[in-house]
Amino acid sequence: MDGRYAATASWHEKTGYKLTFWGQNNDPAKIKMSAARAYYTPLDKSTGWASMEVQTNEHYDDEVQATAAGMLEGSLSWQLIYFHWQNTVGTTCKKRANACEKIKGILESNYNKVKQSAVRYKNENSFWYQVNLIYAQLEGLHEGWKTGKDRSLGKMIHELTFTDFLWMNHADDVRDIEMMLDITSNHSAYFIKPPADLAVLKYLPTSDSQFLIAHQRSGLYTEMLRMMKRYTFGFHDMPGKSSNLVPGQQISFTSYPGAVLSQDDFYQIKGGSRLQIVSSRIRVHSPKTWKHFHDLTVFSGARAMVANRLSVNSGSWASFFSKYNSGTGNKAWLVMDHRAPDPNLWLVEQVPAFTNKTDITDSWKQKGYWISCGIPDSEKALRFSGLEDPTSGKRDMDYMTSIRDILESGIVEVTNTDTMHALVANPSLVAKVRGDIVGNGMAASNAANPTSTTPSSPTDNVGIFRKQPLQGKFLDKKQKIVSATQDPELPAYNGVIDTKLAYDISDFKAVAGPLYTLNEATIAPFQWSKASPPKGIYHIGQPDVWDFPPVHPNFVW
Known part of the structure; x- marks a missing residue:
């Protein structure tokens, strides 16, 4: 058995939807399409990734396509979805029932109002038409999950509600909602340690693709059940089969179980x-x-997916994304258009009540790189963020500035994916962004004389950075924590949880799990069985040792 599962969704106006499961050992080219078809690989514990690929048939009504796509994904990956829910939403709501009720109330109210607007305006507005399709897919995902669960276990496990799926899809917005409601205390390391997301885009004018990207997502270690996904949908820009197909017909991305959006925000379109x-x-x-x-605003992940489907270039992506800004899920986006002979790059920065949209192509090419790690480039966005506030924002600013300094010190040596990987996995950076190593995440960045990382020669282990003494806390060769600054009050199971490397729109490599140095003797891979997480930190279904190499997606269509 090859461990890969296939299914088809059909639809008839009189009988509705029907799912057909083909089991394993299928020839992908021979899997029937009908309204939609899917190919699923459960979590591969040799790579740390599961895989989901869904195709839909453009000759069916778009809403039928969306619902069928969701049903297939939910039914095939139902178990991984349940594990992810247990590790995240289910766990946090056990400890904070009152706070969760407030959050769920906001999610439900937003869904009802946005869905109402989408249904009302879908026949006259392409933005709302695509929003409606996103929620149709999500509704199908919930129905498919129930189908998959009932086929396997009947009533033996907890029934997930549609609100649970809203939470899993809008997790980034939920974090900002928690801050808005001031209900973050004693909950999550996310709110104690600054986020360590980073995106590095190197301009290489003499290479075929002219660019290299490294992208890292920070989060809680409980969120490390991961999926690579590809959606190839036959959606149209407006209702009716005579309407044009959307520009973004194939979207490849890294994501999570139970989500029809990336949340990582790594997309290739x-x-x-x-x-x-x-x-x-x-x-x-x-x-x-x-x-x-x-x-009556649209959460950030949904707006990004609308922009992914409707945009023809970076500028139009920025315009679509900036509509109906929720002020939650605030991020800086780098949007590169690679159709022209020369790539074009836009920066889109969202904070509450303001979105900065800037063509930074000339700046990127003149400088040779662009680094984004949570500090807005726009003065107005920076002011709105409050990061310059000496009482609350300065700590984040100092931390993220120290990360940027490390990246800038080595970016000149980056010429290929190996040297880019070495840059984002060098010891000084890993020590900052691995919460289980540095405790509160600030010891290394607040050191009086932070250790710089010296790039090796191109012939020295393909650009691996030389081992340097680390300040703050780090792991010795026996994986014991060494520290003079341990703060037992601060949760530590958060930090960078993946790395993606791209050199072409058609392909990427991804590393699952917390960073470790390429010379494993310097900082070893994270291992649950040698960790001591506090009660309530779940990792159901996850691998034990996170020592995975970069892997390419194994898509078949």
Whole structure:
């Protein structure tokens, strides 16, 4: 058995939807299409990734395509979805019932109002038409999950609600909602340690693709059940089969179980457009900006997916994304258009009540690189974020500035994916962004004389950075924590949880799990069985040792 599962969704106006499961050992080319078909690989514990590929048939109504796609994904990956829910939403709501009710109330209210607007305007507005399809897919995902669960276990496990799926899809927005409601205390390392998202885009004019990207997502270690996904949908820009197909017909991305959006915000888009998109979080420290939040706005992940489908270039992506800003899920987005002979790059920075949209192509090419790690480039966005506030934002600013300094010190040596990987996995950086190593994540960045990382010669282990003494806390060869600054009050199971490397719109490599140095004797891979997480930190279904190499997606269509 090959461990890969296939299914088909059919639809008839009289009988509705029917799912047919083909089991394993299929020839992907021979899997029937009908309304939609899917190919699923459960979590591969040799790579740390699961895989989901879904295709839909453009000759069916778009809403039928969306619902069928969701049903296939939910039914095939139901178990991984349940594990992810247990590790995240289910766990946090056990400890914070009152806070969760407030969050769920906001999610439900937003869904009801946005869905109402989408249904009302879908026949006259392409933005709302695509929003409606996103929620149709999500509704199908929930129905498919129930089908998959009932086929396997009947009533033996907890029934997930549609609100649970809203939470899993809008997790980044939920974090900002928690800050807005001031219900973050004693909950998550995410709110104690600054986010360590980063995106590095190197300009290489003499190479075939002319660019290299490294992208890292920070999060809780409980969120490390990961999936590579590819959606090839036959959606149209407006209702009716005579309407044009959307430019973004094929979207490849890294994601999570139970989500129809990336949340990592690593997207490669092909069809009538050729876009590479990455983001880094912007944490908002200015309480007064939260007054701009209201229910009739569209959460950030959904707006990004609308832009992915409708945009023909970087500028139009920025325009679509900036509509109906929720002020939650605040991030800086790098949007590269790779259709022209020369790539074009836009920066899109969202904070509450403001979106900065700037063509930074000339700056990127003149400088030779662009680094995004949570500090807004726009003065207005920086002011709205509150990061310059000496009482609340300065710590984040200092931390993220130290990360940027490390990256800038080695970016000149980057010429290929190996040297780019070495840059983002060098000891000084890993020590900052591995929460289980540095505790509160600030010891290394606050050191009086932080250790710089010296790039090796191109012939020395393909650009691996030389081992340097680390300041703060780090792992010795026996994986014991060595520290003079341990703070037992601060949760530590958070930090960078993946690395993606791209050199072409058609392909990428990804590393699952917390960073470790390429010379494993310097900083070893994370291992749950040798960790001592506090009670309530779940990792159901996850691998034990996170020592995975970079892997390419194994898509078949």
